[in-house]
Amino acid sequence: MMKDHHVYLDYAASTPVDSRVVESMLPYFSQIYGNSSSAHHHGRQAEAALERARERVAGALNCMPEEIVFTSCGSESDNLALRGAALAAHQQRNAKRILITPVEHHAVSHTAAQLQELLGFEVEFMPVDAHGMLQVEQAARMLNLDTALVSAIYANNEIGTINPIAELGRLCRERGIPFHSDAVQAGAYLPLDVQKLNVDLMSLGAHKFYGPKGVGVLYIRRGTSLLPHLTGGSQEMGLRAGTHNIPYIVGLAEALTLAQSEREARGQTLRALRDELIHQVLTHIPDASLTGHPQERLPNHASFVFAGVDGNKLLIALDIEGFSCSSGSACKTGDPKPSGVLLALGLPPAVALGSLRITLGSNTTAADLERLIPVLVGTVERLRQLENASPVA
Numbered sequence: 260m261m262k263d264h265h266v267y268l269d270y271a272a273s274t275p276v277d278s279r280v281v282e283s284m285l286p287y288f289s290q291i292y293g294n295s296s297s298a299h300h301h302g303r304q305a306e307a308a309l310e311r312a313r314e315r316v317a318g319a320l321n322c323m324p325e326e327i328v329f330t331s332c333g334s335e336s337d338n339l340a341l342r343g344a345a346l347a348a349h350q351q352r353n354a355k356r357i358l359i360t361p362v363e364h365h366a367v368s369h370t371a372a373q374l375q376e377l378l379g380f381e382v383e384f385m386p387v388d389a390h391g392m393l394q395v396e397q398a399a400r401m402l403n404l405d406t407a408l409v410s411a412i413y414a415n416n417e418i419g420t421i422n423p424i425a426e427l428g429r430l431c432r433e434r435g436i437p438f439h440s441d442a443v444q445a446g447a448y449l450p451l452d453v454q455k456l457n458v459d460l461m462s463l464g465a466h467k468f469y470g471p472k473g474v475g476v477l478y479i480r481r482g483t484s485l486l487p488h489l490t491g492g493s494q495e496m497g498l499r500a501g502t503h504n505i506p507y508i509v510g511l512a513e514a515l516t517l518a519q520s521e522r523e524a525r526g527q528t529l530r531a532l533r534d535e536l537i538h539q540v541l542t543h544i545p546d547a548s549l550t551g552h553p554q555e556r557l558p559n560h561a562s563f564v565f566a567g568v569d570g571n572k573l574l575i576a577l578d579i580e581g582f583s584c585s586s587g588s589a590c591k592t593g594d595p596k597p598s599g600v601l602l603a604l605g606l607p608p609a610v611a612l613g614s615l616r617i618t619l620g621s622n623t624t625a626a627d628l629e630r631l632i633p634v635l636v637g638t639v640e641r642l643r644q645l646e647n648a649s650p651v652a
């Protein structure tokens with residue numbers, strides 16, 4: 260039976276929509292409902308809301324409004340960036356190589372794999388260290404004239420590590436190679452100034468920063484060549500056809516503005532709670548390790564591996580005890596294979612299977628985490644005992 264007070268500790272998977280964001284969206288469902296492409300009064304009203312939202316997003320990213328493309332989610336932004344830039348680079352300069360890291364979200368890695376399998380691109384992996392941190396100097400040596408596109412995740416969803424993307428971006432810029440970063444997990448907690456980050460393409464999804472699900476952004480630096488991936492009408496500079504989802508776009512702009520203006524305060528509160536959580540887990544659970552970088556990590560993010568524990572069983576047991584956590588990314592839940600991200604850190608597959616991700620957010624309290632610790636300690640111990648007692652097959 261589920262507990263009455265079920266605690267949500269999976270903010271990297273999704274966040275509740277901020278009430279101020281809900282408020283901003285409401286008029287656009289049934290009062291201002293025209294199609295932003297229509298030339299009449301109602302269409303112009305919707306278009307005004309769209310362009311205002313675009314300006315607000317551009318303000319948050321320090322770019323021009325016409326460099327903002329609205330999409331349906333972070334995955335779509337990643338798809339448009341990778342496929343669009345790779346196809347354009349191939350068409351214009353016959354470039355074939357795509358460089359990514361081995362710790363990308365599937366929205367990037369599977370898109371790159373498809374480009375390799377179907378269209379003959381060559382995907383190569385830039386090295387990361389045992390914390391999942393990109394090794395920029397080694398990556399720099401991999402850049403050449405045949406490189407169509409480089410993509411590196413800004414902050415990792417599974418292990419929280421923050422990559423030095425500005426450094427890699429600078430090296431790509433010097434060589435005229437388009438540089439994309441998946442910033443989907445960064446939106447709530449990290450600076451997003453695209454000039455300082457040296458990105459040409461950057462993906463965001465609203466539901467990771469207290470906005471609605473089903474809407475995202477792709478920043479596209481002026482002059483970056485991209486082929487469209489949704490063809491049809493001329494919306495979004497011809498790169499992404501489809502009638503605009505005005506309430507969600509308005510909500511995204513409000514959520515992003517709030518996230519960036521409240522970023523430091525939110526991060527500070529969560530970092531203190533998160534540090535104490537990590538300390539308690541590593542102190543009270545034997546054979547527990549933190550995954551990802553100990554310092555250079557998202558302030559709300561704690562991730563571990565527990566040797567000799569089945570991560571899926573751990574998640575189920577915690578859920579029964581009243582805690583919603585994750586083993587890595589929401590997309591992987593229920594998958595018995597060890598995570599490719601954890602394997603890329605050099606963890607043995609058996610250890611990688613014992614992963615747990617705890618991500619904090621707006622409703623997390625110290626009392627929630629105090630309640631979690633003894634439950635987690637007891638559950639890990641019990642699962643280890645069961646594992647040891649089970650007959651060898």
Ligand SMILES: Cc1ncc(COP(=O)(O)O)c(C=O)c1O
Pocket residue numbers: 271272332333334335337364366412414415416441442443444463464465466475588589
């Ligand atoms: C790093 C990263 N990229 C991309 C995505 C996909 O975003 P969306 O759920 O908006 O499609 C996620 C979602 O978990 C993510 O964490």
